[in-house]
Amino acid sequence: MKTYTILIADDYPENLQIIAEALQCSDIKHKIIKAINGRVLCDLAEKRIPDLIITDWEMPIMNGIEAIKYLKNLEATKNIPIIMCTGIMTTSQNLKTALESGAVDFIKKPVDAIELQSRVYSMLRLSDSYKTIREQNLTLENQKEKILAQKNEIERQHSLIQKKNLHISSSIQYAQNIQKAILPPKCTIDSLGENFIVYKPKDIVSGDFYWYADLSESLIQPEEKDSVSNFKQIHIAYKFLAVVDCTGHGVPGAFMSMIANTLLNEIVFSMKIYSPQIILKILQKKIKKTLHQIDSDNDEGMDIGICRFEKDNYTTRLTFSGAKHSLFYYCPPTKKLQVIKGSRASIGGFLYDQNENFQEETISLKQNDLIYMFTDGTICHIKENGRKLGTSNFLSMITQNIDLPLDIQKEKIEALFSSNKQLDDITVIGVKIC
Numbered sequence: 001m002k003t004y005t006i007l008i009a010d011d012y013p014e015n016l017q018i019i020a021e022a023l024q025c026s027d028i029k030h031k032i033i034k035a036i037n038g039r040v041l042c043d044l045a046e047k048r049i050p051d052l053i054i055t056d057w058e059m060p061i062m063n064g065i066e067a068i069k070y071l072k073n074l075e076a077t078k079n080i081p082i083i084m085c086t087g088i089m090t091t092s093q094n095l096k097t098a099l100e101s102g103a104v105d106f107i108k109k110p111v112d113a114i115e116l117q118s119r120v121y122s123m124l125r126l127s128d129s130y131k132t133i134r135e136q137n138l139t140l141e142n143q144k145e146k147i148l149a150q151k152n153e154i155e156r157q158h159s160l161i162q163k164k165n166l167h168i169s170s171s172i173q174y175a176q177n178i179q180k181a182i183l184p185p186k187c188t189i190d191s192l193g194e195n196f197i198v199y200k201p202k203d204i205v206s207g208d209f210y211w212y213a214d215l216s217e218s219l220i221q222p223e224e225k226d227s228v229s230n231f232k233q234i235h236i237a238y239k240f241l242a243v244v245d246c247t248g249h250g251v252p253g254a255f256m257s258m259i260a261n262t263l264l265n266e267i268v269f270s271m272k273i274y275s276p277q278i279i280l281k282i283l284q285k286k287i288k289k290t291l292h293q294i295d296s297d298n299d300e301g302m303d304i305g306i307c308r309f310e311k312d313n314y315t316t317r318l319t320f321s322g323a324k325h326s327l328f329y330y331c332p333p334t335k336k337l338q339v340i341k342g343s344r345a346s347i348g349g350f351l352y353d354q355n356e357n358f359q360e361e362t363i364s365l366k367q368n369d370l371i372y373m374f375t376d377g378t379i380c381h382i383k384e385n386g387r388k389l390g391t392s393n394f395l396s397m398i399t400q401n402i403d404l405p406l407d408i409q410k411e412k413i414e415a416l417f418s419s420n421k422q423l424d425d426i427t428v429i430g431v432k433i434c
Contacts, residue, residue, distance in 0.1 A: 038062025207253020301348025377424030
């Protein structure tokens, strides 16, 4: 059971004794501190911080009202309950004065022991409530300080993250500019005919890219097989168009796209390899070598479809080879979208087959015939019903609009991808042969 400290003040010792004896008869466990005037009362209250103060009004040096006002102005003592106990200042106006000064109860002398015990018991409960509230407030204040400190730390970390994100975003934006620089300008592809390009990276940079090469040169070849003396000069004019889908998207995919773009340029322009199927075979070997895939766990790779165009009067010979990419073409007289399927193997990765023989197929196209190539992100796009678009649905949409101008076709394709449910990079290219 708690022991309460009760400070009583009166300039008459006998009054102090009466109050002490009255309290002694109660079941309240307590100890008494006595003061003979208001000044001593204030000094003891500041030093001992009692649970309850009982004070006389009229006292020398400092009276009870002055002492109450003094203690109520101190942070340490302002919440101590104070009972005014007086035999002279007993009017209603006196009661009002005492309560306005800060007393919480008022007892008239001569003191009735039972009344005093009852009042003291109530005031001690009040004192306990004050202390509980103070402890709770202190706990809340400590929690508030901790929360404020955590808030400040969170704000500091947030500011730091924002700065880092800004730096990263700036770097990626700059990387986007570099990646865009390797993409062929649309005006170069215009040499093949009217065309459209839908290019939508999932993130700022993309694992998809499209590649174009325009090659015109003269070659010296023997006129006959095994001839060492008779040679002839032949002139070739090839145009190449490829759509490439590298593993991943965002920054990892963008790195792969830069590697693939560099290797394609090397194979065609430096090594002078012009056969689409051989381009893919060499690209396969170079990717495996560049990424050390024979002796590491690197599984990056790409899907690619590549076309070679040769103009011959009013006919365009198109030779296609694909690694998990197909070419779709449309000749108006047939009224049917046809396909040249690519190999089931990708370029690079653990599923690489040393004996994979990429096939190529050549078709003849006339003016206004159409070709289409697209990456996996196109058919993996999520529709409004929550399902993936799928190859058949996308090709059906192409077929339904195939007689429309290419700019309108592009608008309808872009409308398919207007939602934010993009799972992968998206690239679609359509060309009307000129």
